[in-house]
Amino acid sequence: MMEAFAEYLASIDNPEHKERTEEVLKWITEKFPSLKTKIAWNQPMFTDHETFIIGFSVSKQHLAVAPEKVVIDQFSEEIVQAGYEHTNQLIRMKWKLPIDYSLLERIIEFNIKDKADCTTFWRK
Template sequence: MGTQAFASVEEYLGSLDSVKAKTLRTIITFVLSEFPELKAKLAWNVPHIHWNGKYLAGLAAYKNHLTIAPWSASVMETFKPRLQGLVVFKNCFHIPVDWSMDEGLVKDFVRARLAELD
């Protein structure tokens, strides 16, 4: 049995349980409202935020956590001290499915990635 292919970010979010969908939707909506030049689209069957055709970050839901991947090991390294208490890898970090979004962290994270892409 293969993985379901999604046609849109909304379809992906609609396939999740309500808690996971709400958390990811909150992050995506916040980022797009704070940075209107960014867009959300589906890539590799999960939601991604992109700018001028370049990927800023991907988001995905798993059984017991959500993942944010900035497509940048240097951004991850810079933000490690601010990600205390979360599971952090070289290219991504996990957040709880019911994460209370840290708006300052998300804004700074997006700004850092945009600076890198500019």
């Protein structure tokens, strides 16, 4: 599963950011073995029956988590309570903060359930 992300991870210059990103991606592959891994738009992402579940990107300040706007709206309060910032499309998990795996798990589970009958990559 993680082979799909090897090249992406190798491109992350900061060793701490690389380690944290790899840890999160690995956790998802172990926690949600039914999800498929892929690189699209130069970002690691996870899909379920060809529909987007969650994607990630790395910046200097944070790990960006993209679960789609509907999910961010649904979890907005919890995201802020965890100490993260968000836009309509992205959750910014600052490098200095711990990863809230419980929140991440609920976000992924929500997307899997909510998109169970989705026939497109993105929600319409």
